[in-house]
Amino acid sequence: MGEHGHKKDTREMTFPDLFERFSSEILPLGCADATHLRFQSIARFASARAGDAPFIVNDRDQIVFIAKGSSKLVAEASQEREQVVAFHFVGDLVLVPARGAHAYTLYALDNCDLIFFQSDEFFKLARYETGMIDEALERAMLALARSREKAVALGRKSAQERLASFFLNMAERIGSKHEEGWVMQLPMSRSDIADSLGLTIETVSRQLSELRDAGLLTTQGRSQVHLLDWDGLASRAGHLVPAE
Amino acid sequence: MGEHGHKKDTREMTFPDLFERFSSEILPLGCADATHLRFQSIARFASARAGDAPFIVNDRDQIVFIAKGSSKLVAEASQEREQVVAFHFVGDLVLVPARGAHAYTLYALDNCDLIFFQSDEFFKLARYETGMIDEALERAMLALARSREKAVALGRKSAQERLASFFLNMAERIGSKHEEGWVMQLPMSRSDIADSLGLTIETVSRQLSELRDAGLLTTQGRSQVHLLDWDGLASRAGHLVPAE
DNA sequence: CGCTCGCATTGATTCAGATCAATGTACGGA
């Protein structure tokens, strides 16, 4: 059951503990015990360390619940050209597609606990429990909305607009409101950010410096970001009228 | 049948006729008559001519069934910067999001018959009929998969790769297999294609000429395209190894 | 506690695609 890294896992979390997180987040409230058990029986568990791809690319779609940590879903356009399709955080449900026109791989950004299912098995069970498919549909539509927003950014926004949007997005998802602005600890590297925004590391770095110089945010170390001026960032995020 | 001119609609299609198309495509086979009637009662009908945006941007998500014609879903990044998020053809079910970070509008590419629903009403009813939510989920996941593929193209592919992918995609959706290759009648303009691929009209035109010169396809008039060499196009569509 | 390697920043140059600018051509209407 699941590969736990190479050395060993420091925090000891039992399978039932982890499954409980899935269950309270995803299964409907008044869910029958039988359903609970059925899902538990098809669930697979994986503990991954930063950089790991916790499971082999499969010929069937996978549903992955992030019980702990954060991950990125990467599409390989060709060797050396990767596109980060989405980032995920605790409580997220990820739809990992089977290999199609491109190969998709889920990578752990930090130490992760994942619960995963074959999507066909998952949906077969989901049908028995009212509200379950609804939840899945809800989350699929959220993923769709995010993917569309990403497409708009990649298709029509400048490097700076993309980076500004990225920070606002991340703040909404993993930031915490501070007195002056928002603070967050980014689990992904500059290279991940670049691959997510369709840019290079260098461009990300340059644009970040510009935002810093403009007094819109500050950084601490490699991963902490402090947004000082939400509206300033929002106006640089592409809702501007460039000419006129 | 067929549309000649704009004065009035030549083909007379009654509401029940159109709804029947929706029903046979989307509603489950052994669907209860009651469900059928309930959906019919919340369905709204619109007939649109090329270029129309058949309904006002709403504060609620819409579900649109394309009973006839084809459409584009456009996100407005800012005035003068539009991103085509998706194209749709007969039988497709479109999820039109409410105004969020960007404004989304559905435009008719040619004469269209549309059946639309408020998504909340739609899903409330869908819950009564087994298989209905499944169908919606299925289609949402297809839309998600397409949107992700688009993100990969926009983030990591060259102009030529994007255009080649576009033609292969369109052939799969609206092309017909001919003796030598695939033939299709594109309902969208060069400008729509550019806005879909995150390029300019000029770049689309230049890359199209290159593909034409390379003997991979021919064009006839503004909208007919004949793909001569599927594999050649596929290899230019971004599964190439650029260096090495 | 300092070393070191991998990550990040900064700078110089190049290049794919945008922009600006004609010119050509399909197609709907008179």
Add this chain to the structure above:
DNA sequence: TCCGTACATTGATCTGAATCAATGCGAGCG
């Protein structure tokens, strides 16, 4: 059938981001 206009193609130039190339810095290890 011809005409006008909107759409499409082609060409010249410009530019934002990529690429190439050092240099700086921070976190994990000995």
